Amino acid sequence: MKILLNKRVEEFDKDSISVSEMLDLKKFSFRMRIIKINSILISKEKYDSTIIRDGDDVQMVYLMSGG
């Protein structure tokens, strides 16, 4: 499947993956972040149960300390 990840096309071998699987596959290890799929914010507790499908628009933002 193909998805948009931060507005860039990304391909995965599977037809669908959970948010947690996507984070593992992409080796995104920094934990302070927010993720939106098709403009819907996905809370941390739902990373295992939320499925990313072909054509989804996934956006991720790292939250750095300092303000």
Next chain:
Amino acid sequence: MLNMSIAEIKNHLRKFRVGIAGAGGLGSNCAAALTRSGVGTLVISDFDVVEETNLNRQFYFTDQVGMLKTMALKENLFRIDDSVSVVTYQDKLHKSNISRIFSGCDVVVEAFDKPEMKEMLIETLQAEMPGTPLVIGSGVAGGGNNEAIRCRKIDDTLYICGDEISEVTENMLPMAPRVEIVANMQANVVIEILMQKK
């Protein structure tokens, strides 16, 4: 904003209410820019007092050390424009009071220090005030590296300002130039959103 006088811009911005979550480096400087631009009402939330170490980047003065940031900021904003309305909250923000404090705001600026607080604010506001644009700051530490600082629109309700990399650590502290650049970028996004609003 094309072909508008400063008085016309101020007259338009006067109608709006902007929430600012945190009155540190991002929040205090953002509030100053919004007041100078003419935004009518600012809702500012912070529970801290001004410390001497804040003065390298935050919009406070030596004689305000020890004052509540909300009170000191209100005083400073009135010195810029005494027609601005400033609503202040000294409560620590948590899931259950955020949407009550910021209800009625046309835009909210996230200006917290700790990433856990940023996350909590974003999750709560996007769930409880879904149509309200939120402008967050992420990546302000250190000096130099101008070209890395940017603003990114995720969608109509979420904007990110900062380099999204530079974390504040013991070896990388926040300083006035980069913090103020990001604070003013956040203010600039707010103005852009409000100028398009009727």
